[in-house]
Amino acid sequence: METSLINRRIAHLDMDAFYASVELISYPELRGKPVAIGGRNEHRPILLADGTRQFSRLADYVGRGVLTTSTYEARALGVFSGMGTMKAAKLAPEAILLPVNFDAYRHYSRLFKAAVASVVSQIEDRGIDEIYLDLSNEVGETVELAQRIKNAVFEATGLSCSIGIAPNKLLAKICSDLEKPNGLTVLSMSDIPTRIWPLHVRKINGIGPKAAQKLEALGVNTIAQLAEMDTSILQEEFGRTYAIWLNEVAHGIDRREVITESETKSISRETTFERDLHARHDRAVLSEIFTSLCSKLAEDLQRKGYLSRTIGIKLRYDDFKSVTRDLTLPEPTADSLLIRQAAGACLKRVPLEKRLRLLGVKASGLVGVDEVPAGGLAVGRQLELDI
Structure with a gap:
């Protein structure tokens, strides 16, 4: 392998049980207890008259949802992210169940990334709870530098993270998981036979x-x-x-660079129903959900400063088969009514005889608002759709 690649210092920073850890900031009395994240609004804690909180348990859950994450104490009981909530309830019925709170997660995500940026300049954003860092040109000894980053994250958020440092992204990501939680692992190519x-x-x-x-x-x-x-x-x-x-x-070979700027390719919103819905018998319910998804998608576009040239839909039937359709617009938009109109046109192009378990809408072909000349924006009027 090229010497320049071997001598790189690439770090992968992964927040420890991020969603669950954020929840423990709001509910410190749950520290050290098995907690699962993935409930609905009715599973929000109830504040009692004596000032204590009453929490839902996994045993209280009825439905077909899946868990977003869990604390390490819950993982010790076999409860992991992506697991069906009903299955998790059988494994750990007394574990606490909390609903997701994405506003809080996004807030702490911004905080920890800003803290890292105060120490390191070359950062690749990989999602709400993980980033890659290129430390190759940073001043300082590797472990000391990594500890500074960990300290900055903790001071800004009160949360711990795990960092893996290696000559490339592949090994760094593996390393960040080796000593969780609050881990710090440094690996060289010579360590591959024993550690990897x-x-x-x-x-x-x-x-x-x-x-x-x-x-x-x-x-x-x-x-x-x-x-x-x-x-x-x-x-x-x-x-x-x-x-x-x-x-x-x-053999530990990975030539990918840390990419500090990336272009968002698409934005989507989708929901899995608690029960299978039928296009005809549950038309009113589906229509309300569909319109809400389109409105939220429009809000996402507007908040992030994008317009969409292509609107699509995704359906998953009760037999778990999925279908997608999309429609390219004559002009880009972030208008909720026009997104609903285009998504509705897509919906007319799919069979609706079977019951549905998932519905989603997607905006792709994204362009920045500043990139569209005056008069080239579709807002608040009927589109002439080519369907």
């Missing part, structure tokens, strides 16, 4: 459940076994491009 190779292949970001199953069928469970696998065998199973990638990442 013993891990399961799923620890590599980009190897999903299906790929892992195929690898397991080939006798590959650990990253070490993947590194030893003949690339020609991998190519027969996965194709040439993915096989080459698998071989490289197993």
Whole structure:
């Protein structure tokens, strides 16, 4: 590998159980207890007359939702993010259940990123609770610099984070998860055989459940076994491009740069229903939900300073099959009425005989408001849609 790539200092910072940790700031009495995030509004804590709070339990939940995250105490009981809430209730019925509060999560996300920016300049935003940092040109010893970042985050938010530092993004992301919570792991290429190779292949970001199953069928469970696998065998199973990638990442090779500026490609809003809804029998309910999604999507666009050239919809039926449709507009818009009109036109192009479990709307082909000349903005009038 090129010397310049080996000598890089790339960090991955991951906030520890972020949503749950933010909730514990509001409800400190829950510290040290198993807590799951993913309830509905009716699961909000109730303030009692004596000043204490009454919390919902996982056992109280009825529905088909999934958990957003959980505290480490809940994870010890087998309760993880993405798990069906009813399944989690069977594993830990007495665990506390809280609804999501995205306003609070976004607030603390802005705080921790601003704190990091006060220490480091090269930052790649990867989502609400994680970022990559290029420390290669920063002054200071690696561990000391990482500790300064961790201290800045804690002082700004009261929250802990875990940082992994390595010569590339692939290894840095793996490292940030090795010593959670509040971890700090520094790894060089020479550490790969002892620190990385013993891990399961799923620890590599980009190897999903299906790929892992195929690898397991080939006798590959650990990253070490993947590194030893003949690339020609991998190519027969996965194709040439993915096989080459698998071989490289197993040896810790990743040439990606930290990208400090990225362009938002799309914005979407969707919801999974508590019960399957029928387009005809539940028309009023669906119409209200559909209009609300379009309004929220318009608000997202306006808040972020974007207009959309293409509006799309996503449906998931009761048999879990999904369908999408989209429509390109003659002029970009962030107007809720026009988004609703375009999304409605898309809806007319999909079969609606089966019951629905999910409905979503999406804005793509985004352009900045400042990029559109006067008179080129569609607002508050009927569009002449080509459908």
